[in-house]
Amino acid sequence: MTQMTVEQFAHDLGMLPNLLLEQLQAAGVVKHSAADLMTEQDKARLLDYLRKSHGGEGSRAKITLTRRQTKEIKQADGTGRPRTIEVKVRKKRVLTTKRNITEAVDKRPAQESVSSKSAETPDVTASPIIDAEQKALRAEEARKRAELVARQTAEFKEKEKRRQQAATSDEIKEEPAQTIQKSASEEVVVPKSTTETSSKATGKTTTSVSATSQASSSAGAQATQKLSEKPEEKNKKKKKQIKQQEVWKDEPVKRRESKTRGDAAAQQEWRMRKDKRGKGKRSEELPPQHAFSVPTEPVVHEVLIPETISVATLAQKMAVKAAEVIKVLMKMGTMVTINQMLDQETAIIVVEEMGHIAKIAESDNPEAFLEEVTSSTEAVKMEPRAPVVTVMGHVDHGKTSLLDYIRTTRVAGGEAGGITQHIGAYHVKTSRGMITFLDTPGHEAFTAMRARGAKITDIVILVVAADDGVMPQTIEAVNHARAADIPIVVAVNKMDKPEANFERIKQELVNHGVVPEDWGGDAMFIGVSAKTGQGIDDLLEAVLLQAEVLELEAARDAPAKGVIIESRLDKGRGPVATVLVQSGTLRHGDVVLTGAVFGKIRAMLDERGKSVKTASTSIPVEIQGLSEVAEAGEVFIALDNERKAREIALFRQGKFRDVRLNKLHVAKMEDAFGHQQDVSTLNLIIKADVQGSCEALIYALKQLETDEVKINIVHNGVGAIIESDINLALASEAVIIGFNCRADLRARKLIGSTGVDVRYYNIIYEAVDEVKQALSGMMAPDRKEKTLGLVDIREIYRISKVGVVAGCYVLEGLIKRDALVRVLRDSVVIHEGSLDSLKRFKDDVKEVKAGFECGLSLKNFNDIKQGDQVEAYEIVETARVL
Numbered sequence: 001m002t003q004m005t006v007e008q009f010a011h012d013l014g015m016l017p018n019l020l021l022e023q024l025q026a027a028g029v030v031k032h033s034a035a036d037l038m039t040e041q042d043k044a045r046l047l048d049y050l051r052k053s054h055g056g057e058g059s060r061a062k063i064t065l066t067r068r069q070t071k072e073i074k075q076a077d078g079t080g081r082p083r084t085i086e087v088k089v090r091k092k093r094v095l096t097t098k099r100n101i102t103e104a105v106d107k108r109p110a111q112e113s114v115s116s117k118s119a120e121t122p123d124v125t126a127s128p129i130i131d132a133e134q135k136a137l138r139a140e141e142a143r144k145r146a147e148l149v150a151r152q153t154a155e156f157k158e159k160e161k162r163r164q165q166a167a168t169s170d171e172i173k174e175e176p177a178q179t180i181q182k183s184a185s186e187e188v189v190v191p192k193s194t195t196e197t198s199s200k201a202t203g204k205t206t207t208s209v210s211a212t213s214q215a216s217s218s219a220g221a222q223a224t225q226k227l228s229e230k231p232e233e234k235n236k237k238k239k240k241q242i243k244q245q246e247v248w249k250d251e252p253v254k255r256r257e258s259k260t261r262g263d264a265a266a267q268q269e270w271r272m273r274k275d276k277r278g279k280g281k282r283s284e285e286l287p288p289q290h291a292f293s294v295p296t297e298p299v300v301h302e303v304l305i306p307e308t309i310s311v312a313t314l315a316q317k318m319a320v321k322a323a324e325v326i327k328v329l330m331k332m333g334t335m336v337t338i339n340q341m342l343d344q345e346t347a348i349i350v351v352e353e354m355g356h357i358a359k360i361a362e363s364d365n366p367e368a369f370l371e372e373v374t375s376s377t378e379a380v381k382m383e384p385r386a387p388v389v390t391v392m393g394h395v396d397h398g399k400t401s402l403l404d405y406i407r408t409t410r411v412a413g414g415e416a417g418g419i420t421q422h423i424g425a426y427h428v429k430t431s432r433g434m435i436t437f438l439d440t441p442g443h444e445a446f447t448a449m450r451a452r453g454a455k456i457t458d459i460v461i462l463v464v465a466a467d468d469g470v471m472p473q474t475i476e477a478v479n480h481a482r483a484a485d486i487p488i489v490v491a492v493n494k495m496d497k498p499e500a501n502f503e504r505i506k507q508e509l510v511n512h513g514v515v516p517e518d519w520g521g522d523a524m525f526i527g528v529s530a531k532t533g534q535g536i537d538d539l540l541e542a543v544l545l546q547a548e549v550l551e552l553e554a555a556r557d558a559p560a561k562g563v564i565i566e567s568r569l570d571k572g573r574g575p576v577a578t579v580l581v582q583s584g585t586l587r588h589g590d591v592v593l594t595g596a597v598f599g600k601i602r603a604m605l606d607e608r609g610k611s612v613k614t615a616s617t618s619i620p621v622e623i624q625g626l627s628e629v630a631e632a633g634e635v636f637i638a639l640d641n642e643r644k645a646r647e648i649a650l651f652r653q654g655k656f657r658d659v660r661l662n663k664l665h666v667a668k669m670e671d672a673f674g675h676q677q678d679v680s681t682l683n684l685i686i687k688a689d690v691q692g693s694c695e696a697l698i699y700a701l702k703q704l705e706t707d708e709v710k711i712n713i714v715h716n717g718v719g720a721i722i723e724s725d726i727n728l729a730l731a732s733e734a735v736i737i738g739f740n741c742r743a744d745l746r747a748r749k750l751i752g753s754t755g756v757d758v759r760y761y762n763i764i765y766e767a768v769d770e771v772k773q774a775l776s777g778m779m780a781p782d783r784k785e786k787t788l789g790l791v792d793i794r795e796i797y798r799i800s801k802v803g804v805v806a807g808c809y810v811l812e813g814l815i816k817r818d819a820l821v822r823v824l825r826d827s828v829v830i831h832e833g834s835l836d837s838l839k840r841f842k843d844d845v846k847e848v849k850a851g852f853e854c855g856l857s858l859k860n861f862n863d864i865k866q867g868d869q870v871e872a873y874e875i876v877e878t879a880r881v882l
């Protein structure tokens with residue numbers, strides 16, 4: 001082996017002798033000048049050092065190359081002033097190698113120091129430590145590389161040629177970014193050649209640009225330099241540019257990806273957003289074709305229409321201009337402005353008029369959310385719950401006394417005086433179970449709640465004073481309970497009084513349909529005394545027995561639902577409401593929505609004023625935190641979403657409320673007049689000046705009943721029409737008849753807001769006549785067949801796409817286009833149906849009289865033959881009168 005100097009070795013390696021000297025020194029090989037001789041041992045030491053300095057030996061499978069370059073570019077800015085731009089290029093590339101490490105490291109000095117140098121160069125440096133076999137391998141590889149380089153060069157030349165042809169005069173301007181890419185392209189060659197030697201390469205380049213704005217003093221010099229550039233240099237530059245443009249095409253993408261944090265989905269979304277704006281084009285990832293194709297026909301939108309919608313919103317939903325909608329409405333004879341609200345029906349017509357599909361929007365109605373909540377709770381396990389009891393009865397029969405007795409003796413395990421607060425409801429514990437009492441005796445609360453659709457009470461305790469007997473309000477209570485289909489337990493009170501007569505009460509109530517168990521009925525009668533406490537246990541027992549029969553159940557592990565029992569504005573605490581949980585569990589911190597009021601529960605007290613954290617089914621609690629005073633009798637629901645609760649509350653507060661009120665179904669006499677369906681019962685509430693006229697009216701009305709139509713007197717009484725009558729009418733869809741009496745002020749207000757049908761009479765026959773008309777309207781009309789004429793079929797024509805057409809002659813009467821027909825063959829009916837067409841010559845006609853010819857076809861029937869006859873007839877309906 002020939003010896004060589006440091007300089008020669010450096011030359012072979014393609015590096016400066018000084019640099020090699022430094023490396024040798026670092027490797028512990030003492031050489032003083034470039035003329036010093038290198039021994040094989042020196043080379044081996046240097047190689048060993050380089051291996052170690054690149055991060056360990058043997059197991060190393062990755063090689064990291066880092067290179068920094070700083071360049072200055074002088075360019076004129078937008079104003080034409082020369083500027084110097086400093087471009088720093090930092091390139092880092094990690095190569096993963098599967099090859100023998102010795103070999104990989106062996107090549108390193110050459111690759112690292114000269115990126116553009118021919119790959120065959122470093123053979124000499126490796127010679128001391130490679131054997132003959134390796135040499136052969138190396139030679140083979142060198143040959144391959146040479147081939148590759150030759151091929152690449154040829155390709156570039158070809159491309160260059162094409163590019164030059166395409167843009168001969170268009171000199172590629174050197175933008176700063178391009179310049180960066182240009183310099184970076186040098187580095188790109190490395191992985192390409194490395195791919196040859198190492199089987200896998202992953203590259204990463206970080207580029208930073210710092211542009212310094214400074215007046216260039218050498219602008220002229222630069223120009224000269226540009227001019228003096230040789231054509232080959234220019235070509236070389238262009239080649240590099242083209243090469244880098246191809247290779248670095250995906251570099252912006254890489255950079256973006258490296259900047260993006262978060263998961264892949266977020267990145268994807270981010271990219272999509274970017275793509276939407278038309279920036280950051282990524283030809284590799286985009287499908288080759290354009291995803292959007294211009295619609296060739298009008299797009300039909302499915303438009304969800306809420307109860308009311310503004311013109312602007314409607315236009316937006318159809319993707320048209322508001323002016324278009326206004327135009328359509330103008331054609332329909334309505335002048336509107338862009339912000340005007342349209343009702344649902346009008347909006348539907350507009351949408352259909354404009355060729356779109358209108359759908360009644362459930363999803364726009366936040367209340368639909370409540371339906372979801374409600375339905376989701378249905379799947380939850382049901383558990384038995386305590387009955388909720390309301391006490392009803394005539395004035396002074398002892399309702400309050402009875403409730404007071406039960407409360408003071410039973411609440412909190414009989415701790416008399418344990419109640420510090422009165423919240424309108426409480427629950428008592430007995431040996432057989434728990435009962436919840438609504439502490440608001442009377443019909444008002446009861447019917448008010450029911451009118452709002454809240455069935456809060458499970459059982460009614462009907463209090464009747466044993467010394468007084470059945471009184472008007474007792475009967476009213478019975479009617480209310482019956483209308484609501486709620487079982488009654490009769491508490492015959494004041495049994496301690498000597499004049500008490502238990503049997504008389506039973507008798508009197510039987511007359512009103514409340515039949516005691518021992519008489520074959522289903523009502524339990526218990527003798528009690530609110531004064532002495534006699535029979536109270538039996539009464540509670542009876543209530544629980546009744547509850548058992550009812551099999552009362554509710555979900556416990558579900559969002560709470562229930563009813564507002566009482567509500568008021570407390571000076572210190574703000575709006576407070578007593579609520580009864582009917583299903584689920586109410587928790588401190590829950591968001592509660594009731595009507596148009598909502599709020600987060602800030603405090604929750606039980607009936608003794610003790611703070612509690614939860615309240616499960618049939619438990620009454622007082623809650624604080626509602627935004628306003630809630631309406632008693634209104635249903636409440638606990639939601640986990642405050643935003644949704646607010647949304648629904650606002651929705652209910654708005655004008656939608658009026659729309660909803662209008663939609664509340666109330667019974668109208670007119671409905672009954674025009675009713676042609678099988679509605680067979682007319683519900684009535686009758687109020688009269690005196691009992692006599694009330695009874696007379698009921699008797700007269702009852703005479704109108706037939707097998708088909710019935711009258712149901714939901715309630716009758718003496719005196720003014722009061723609020724509870726309206727509520728009852730609302731709940732039972734009844735019409736109120738006021739005979740020689742009027743509604744009081746509060747009732748009138750309620751009539752105004754609910755639209756309950758109230759009719760006043762002072763002549764009994766007038767009332768009877770109107771009810772008679774109503775009942776007549778409820779009866780199905782008489783339907784009779786009327787024969788129109790007879791037609792002879794003389795000729796049959798089979799026309800493709802039309803079917804069978806018959807040439808006919810009208811024998812008798814006439815035939816109408818809309819008549820019903822029977823086809824007779826040998827006087828036997830073979831088909832019944834209707835006409836599809838009726839013509840005289842070529843014209844469609846409405847009817848053809850006897851003695852004339854005509855053409856006809858039948859709907860869904862083609863088996864018509866010459867000699868058949870067609871009988872035409874129609875159905876005539878006549879209203880029936882009672």
Ligand SMILES: Nc1nc2c(ncn2[C@@H]2O[C@H](COP(=O)(O)OP(=O)(O)OP(=O)(O)O)[C@@H](O)[C@H]2O)c(=O)[nH]1
Nearest residue numbers: 394395396397398399400401493494495529530531
């Ligand atoms: N002797 C006796 N008197 C009773 C009994 N229960 C109630 N009373 C009395 O009957 C009167 C009316 O009792 P309340 O409890 O106020 O009757 P109420 O049905 O609540 O009356 P209103 O609230 O006006 O509807 C009071 O004077 C009670 O003391 C009882 O069991 N025996």
